Amino acid sequence: MGRAQAAASIQYRFSFPQIEHHWMQVDATFPDVPSGTLELRMSRSSPGRYSLHDFSKNVYDVHAYDESGRELATGRPDAYGWDVPTHGATVRVTYKVFGDLVDGTYLAVDETHAHMNMPAVIMWARRMDDRPSTISFSEPPGRDWKLATQLHAGSKPFEFTAPNLQYLMDSPAEFSAYSLREFVVDGHAFRFALHHTGTEAEEDSFVADVQKIVRTEEQVFGEFPNYEPGNYTFIVDYLPYADEDGMEHRNSTVITSSTNLRNAHEPLLDTVAHEFFHNWNVERIRPKSIEPFDLERANMSGELWLAEGFTEYYGPLTLARAGLASVASTLSRMLGFITSVALSPAHVVRSAEAMSQMAPFTDGGTPIDRTNFANTVTSYYPFGAAIALAMDLSLRERTDGRIGLDDYMRAMWTRYGKPGGAREGYVDRPYTMADAESALAGVSGDRAFARDFVARYIEGHDVADYATLLAPAGLVLRRQFPGRASWGQVRIEARGGAARVSQPILSDAPAYRAGIDMGDTIRTIDGARIATSEDVAAVVARHKPGETMQVQYVDRTNVPKTVAVTLVEDPGLELVAVESSGGTLTAAQRAFRNHWLGPQ
Numbered sequence: 001m002g003r004a005q006a007a008a009s010i011q012y013r014f015s016f017p018q019i020e021h022h023w024m025q026v027d028a029t030f031p032d033v034p035s036g037t038l039e040l041r042m043s044r045s046s047p048g049r050y051s052l053h054d055f056s057k058n059v060y061d062v063h064a065y066d067e068s069g070r071e072l073a074t075g076r077p078d079a080y081g082w083d084v085p086t087h088g089a090t091v092r093v094t095y096k097v098f099g100d101l102v103d104g105t106y107l108a109v110d111e112t113h114a115h116m117n118m119p120a121v122i123m124w125a126r127r128m129d130d131r132p133s134t135i136s137f138s139e140p141p142g143r144d145w146k147l148a149t150q151l152h153a154g155s156k157p158f159e160f161t162a163p164n165l166q167y168l169m170d171s172p173a174e175f176s177a178y179s180l181r182e183f184v185v186d187g188h189a190f191r192f193a194l195h196h197t198g199t200e201a202e203e204d205s206f207v208a209d210v211q212k213i214v215r216t217e218e219q220v221f222g223e224f225p226n227y228e229p230g231n232y233t234f235i236v237d238y239l240p241y242a243d244e245d246g247m248e249h250r251n252s253t254v255i256t257s258s259t260n261l262r263n264a265h266e267p268l269l270d271t272v273a274h275e276f277f278h279n280w281n282v283e284r285i286r287p288k289s290i291e292p293f294d295l296e297r298a299n300m301s302g303e304l305w306l307a308e309g310f311t312e313y314y315g316p317l318t319l320a321r322a323g324l325a326s327v328a329s330t331l332s333r334m335l336g337f338i339t340s341v342a343l344s345p346a347h348v349v350r351s352a353e354a355m356s357q358m359a360p361f362t363d364g365g366t367p368i369d370r371t372n373f374a375n376t377v378t379s380y381y382p383f384g385a386a387i388a389l390a391m392d393l394s395l396r397e398r399t400d401g402r403i404g405l406d407d408y409m410r411a412m413w414t415r416y417g418k419p420g421g422a423r424e425g426y427v428d429r430p431y432t433m434a435d436a437e438s439a440l441a442g443v444s445g446d447r448a449f450a451r452d453f454v455a456r457y458i459e460g461h462d463v464a465d466y467a468t469l470l471a472p473a474g475l476v477l478r479r480q481f482p483g484r485a486s487w488g489q490v491r492i493e494a495r496g497g498a499a500r501v502s503q504p505i506l507s508d509a510p511a512y513r514a515g516i517d518m519g520d521t522i523r524t525i526d527g528a529r530i531a532t533s534e535d536v537a538a539v540v541a542r543h544k545p546g547e548t549m550q551v552q553y554v555d556r557t558n559v560p561k562t563v564a565v566t567l568v569e570d571p572g573l574e575l576v577a578v579e580s581s582g583g584t585l586t587a588a589q590r591a592f593r594n595h596w597l598g599p600q
């Protein structure tokens with residue numbers, strides 16, 4: 001309302017009086033507060049996360065004061081916020097927030113760092129989204145810490161700024177005695193802030209490989225985005241007490257793992273390749289469904305197969321192209337993508353688009369009640385990566401290798417990512433499903449091909465013919481155990497001489513079709529007593545696909561049953577290079593494979 005509204009900066013002060021008890025103190029001053037109730041909110045979700053986290057649960061000791069230091073009455077309109085109904089122009093709010101989880105979503109305060117995802121820390125005010133903010137950090141007693149963040153540097157040490165709420169909430173911070181490596185690629189500055197337990201030599205070797213990833217991914221798009229603070233920051237915590245995570249942000253990423261550089265060099269590089277690819281795909285090439293990000297509800301998107309899945313595909317692809325992964329490990333990742341769709345009954349139930357829309361329920365961990373996700377949900381990460389693989393190989397096959405998925409990603413970048421946003425932290429041209437299809441029509445030069453591809457593999461329930469698509473690269477996709485009989489993957493828990501089915505059975509498995517399910521206890525098969533999973537395997541091994549076994553079991557309501565189970569061929573797949581399976585790699589196959597997986 002006031003004349004200064006556009007410029008008045010919200011001040012946040014963070015201090016850490018008792019790091020050993022995992023809480024921090026926040027002191028927030030809101031100037032030029034609009035008249036009417038001041039609605040203070042803790043976020044329910046976090047940019048790039050699709051389920052609810054309800055960060056207000058760890059906030060306590062909340063107080064509001066006026067300019068003269070007099071305490072103001074606060075109310076609770078709901079579980080996620082505090083109201084200040086009566087106030088003057090300036091309101092100061094103080095609270096404590098507890099956090100002890102090192103990952104990309106939450107807050108961790110301990111003796112070694114304050115590792116902060118802002119939605120877990122910051123109480124913000126409705127109707128003040130456009131306000132800039134200033135964030136200052138006070139060191140805990142006796143510590144000599146530094147700050148790694150994509151926030152803009154302020155006017156003094158430990159002071160930072162954000163132009164608006166969206167940018168602030170997208171800006172994680174690591175406050176610790178981390179180790180810093182800096183490098184420049186094509187005039188763009190990169191900072192690698194590493195909090196770990198390893199050696200300097202391990203860090204140097206890892207950062208050298210990170211640079212190869214940065215260069216290799218730049219080649220896909222032909223350029224880096226314009227990083228608003230003047231650089232891009234990797235915030236990396238490899239600590240025994242960290243969770244496994246990677247979280248993309250506009251000008252930074254948070255990567256955490258309980259493993260270390262000595263034991264997990266390649267898997268950790270894969271996460272770096274994934275997260276760095278996001279600074280184009282998601283942060284700037286952004287689905288309209290998550291722009292701007294809603295901090296007060298679960299954000300549902302039908303495009304995560306592209307936003308996350310295609311990014312997932314570029315992880316192993318980048319490592320292969322940069323010479324950082326063996327052919328065997330690349331093929332193993334590609335096979336994983338294919339089987340996530342081909343060997344799961346879930347794609348019959350939900351399309352890739354519908355699967356993306358399940359993220360609010362699958363992104364946040366295991367629900368308390370049982371679900372049928374085993375049969376109805378395949379993660380949009382490998383599912384989307386399998387679609388990326390099919391799109392890449394289809395485009396290459398149609399154009400003698402001239403055009404591939406890189407061209408598609410570059411088209412999406414040019415149309416939707418590169419134009420950027422008038423306001424920092426926003427994307428002015430987010431894309432829709434129709435836009436994603438139109439870009440495919442443009443790149444392939446064939447509108448009918450694009451429609452058919454989207455209708456079958458993204459909106460529909462078809463599985464691409466990966467064996468045919470992979471053949472031009474001299475790769476053979478085939479049954480891993482031809483002729484071997486199977487009644488499905490049935491997990492048996494042997495306890496007290498009883499063989500109990502301990503996990504859900506996939507709905508396309510012979511055992512499931514015969515009526516067997518989790519909780520049933522198998523007594524005999526073909527008359528042989530069953531006490532362990534080995535007992536089952538021994539009976540199944542005597543059969544061929546198409547034959548029938550008699551299974552006696554007691555269901556979980558204690559009713560004895562006998563069913564006939566008709567066995568199928570073990571559906572397991574393997575992906576091998578033709579030259580390592582007795583065949584010969586032709587010159588054309590070698591060229592196709594190098595053009596796809598080799599240095600670009």
Ligand SMILES: [Zn+2]
Pocket residue numbers: 248274275278308311
């Ligand atoms: Zn991702």
